[in-house]
Amino acid sequence: MRIGELAARAGVSVRSLRYYEEQGLLRSTRSTSGQRHYTEEEVERVTFIQRMYAAGLSSRTIAEVLPCVETPSEEHSDAALERMAQERDRLSEHIAELTRTRDKLDELVAVARAYRESLRLPAAG
Amino acid sequence: MRIGELAARAGVSVRSLRYYEEQGLLRSTRSTSGQRHYTEEEVERVTFIQRMYAAGLSSRTIAEVLPCVETPSEEHSDAALERMAQERDRLSEHIAELTRTRDKLDELVAVARAYRESLRLPAAG
DNA sequence: CTAAAACCTGACATTGACGTCAGAGGCAAG
DNA sequence: CTTGCCTCTGACGTCAATGTCAGGTTTTAG
Numbered sequence: 397m398r399i400g401e402l403a404a405r406a407g408v409s410v411r412s413l414r415y416y417e418e419q420g421l422l423r424s425t426r427s428t429s430g431q432r433h434y435t436e437e438e439v440e441r442v443t444f445i446q447r448m449y450a451a452g453l454s455s456r457t458i459a460e461v462l463p464c465v466e467t468p469s470e471e472h473s474d475a476a477l478e479r480m481a482q483e484r485d486r487l488s489e490h491i492a493e494l495t496r497t498r499d500k501l502d503e504l505v506a507v508a509r510a511y512r513e514s515l516r517l518p519a520a521g
Numbered sequence: 522m523r524i525g526e527l528a529a530r531a532g533v534s535v536r537s538l539r540y541y542e543e544q545g546l547l548r549s550t551r552s553t554s555g556q557r558h559y560t561e562e563e564v565e566r567v568t569f570i571q572r573m574y575a576a577g578l579s580s581r582t583i584a585e586v587l588p589c590v591e592t593p594s595e596e597h598s599d600a601a602l603e604r605m606a607q608e609r610d611r612l613s614e615h616i617a618e619l620t621r622t623r624d625k626l627d628e629l630v631a632v633a634r635a636y637r638e639s640l641r642l643p644a645a646g
Numbered sequence: 647c648t649a650a651a652a653c654c655t656g657a658c659a660t661t662g663a664c665g666t667c668a669g670a671g672g673c674a675a676g
Numbered sequence: 677c678t679t680g681c682c683t684c685t686g687a688c689g690t691c692a693a694t695g696t697c698a699g700g701t702t703t704t705a706g
Contacts, residue, residue, distance in 0.1 A: 400682060410683085411664060419663095429672055431683055444625075450615075451622045454662075464633050477633050484626040490575075491619050494612060497576045500569075501609040508589050508602045523703095525652060535653085536694060544693095554702055556653055579692075 399424075402434045406442035413442065419455040421445050421462060441466075451487050524549075527559045531567035538567070544580040546570050546587060566591075576612050 403410045416422040417432075422441065424432035444465065448458045461483060464476035528535045541547040542557075547566065549557035569590065573583045586608060589601035 398683075409664075411666085414684095415664065427672090429683085430685095431672075447618075447622045447625070449663080451619055465629055477630065477637070480626060480633070481630050484623060484630060487619060487623050487626065491616060491623065493572070494576055494616050494619070497572045498609060498612050498616060500572070501605060501612065504590055505602065505606050505609060508605070512602070523653075534694070536696085539655095540693070552702090554653085555655095556702075574693080 397434050397436075399432045399434070402438055402442065405439050406446070408442060408446060416442070416445060416455075420459050421455065451483075452490065453483060457483060522559050522561075524557045524559070527563055527567065530564050531571070533567060533571060541567070541570060541580075545584050546580065576608075577615065578608060582608060 397405075399410050399413055403413055406413075413422060413432075417424060422438065422445070424434055424438075427433060445458060445462075448461070453461070457479070460476055460479045464480055522530075524535050524538055528538055531538075538547065538557075542549060547563065547570070549559055549563075552558060570583060570587075573586070578586070582604070585601055585604045589605055
C-alpha cells in the first residue's frame, strides 16, 4: 500500500510517516518512481510507535527499543532489552504519579461539589 | 521568601516561576524594589502546577482549574468544576492507555527474555 | 564600602513532533 | 491527453515550556 493508505489506516498524518522514516522508525520499499510502499504489518508497527510516543518516549528511545520488538535476536536483546525494561519502569512510575494526580483531582472535585451543594442548602444558603 | 528559595524548595527553575506568573498561575507580592515575595503556601501550589503539567494539562487549562482549587466559591465552581471533572476523565483515559502500553512492554520484555534464554540453553544453543 | 550573589525585565534560542507550502512528477479515469 | 488526486523533496512555520544571555539594580556577607 502507498503512504496515504497507511496513514489513513493507522490514523496518523502522511507527514508523520515520513518523519518516522527520517527518524529510523519505519522503513519502506520504493517503486521505480520513488513512491513509498508498505505491507500490512506496518499498520501495526505505526500503531505501536504512536503508543510509545503517547507513553512519552522520544524518537531516539523508540528507535532503541524497536529492533527488540521486531526481531528478537541476540544482538539487540542485550542493550535494547535493558533499555526496554528501563523504559517500562519509567512508564510505570509515571503512571503512578498520574494516578496520584487523578486522585488529587477527584478529591478537589469532591470538595468543590460539596461546597457548592452546601450553598444550595436552605440552612446554609 | 524570594524567588530563588521558592524555586529550590519546589524543585523548579526560577525561569519557570516567572513564566507561571506570566501565565496567571502564580501571584507574588512585590517589595518596593520590585522583587517577588512568596508565602509558604506557594510551595504547594507550585508543586500542584507541576503535577498538572506532568498530567499533560496546558497552562491555559491549569489556569481554568486553579481558582477552583484555591478558593472554592460559587463563581468558578460552575465552569471550572466542569472543566476539572472533564480533565480528570481525560487523565483517567490517558492512564488506562499508558497502562495498556506498559503491559504491552511487559509482554515484549518477557518474550525477548525468553528468546534470549532459549539461546542459552544447551538443547537449543 | 565592596564584591559576590540574587534579582529584575526583555528578548532571542531551543527542542520535538509535527503542519504547511512550493514546485515538480506519477497515475488511474474519462 | 488532460483533469484531478496522490506522491516526492526540501524548507520554513508552529507551539509550549524553558534555557540563556544582556544589561542593570538590589541584597547580603565580609
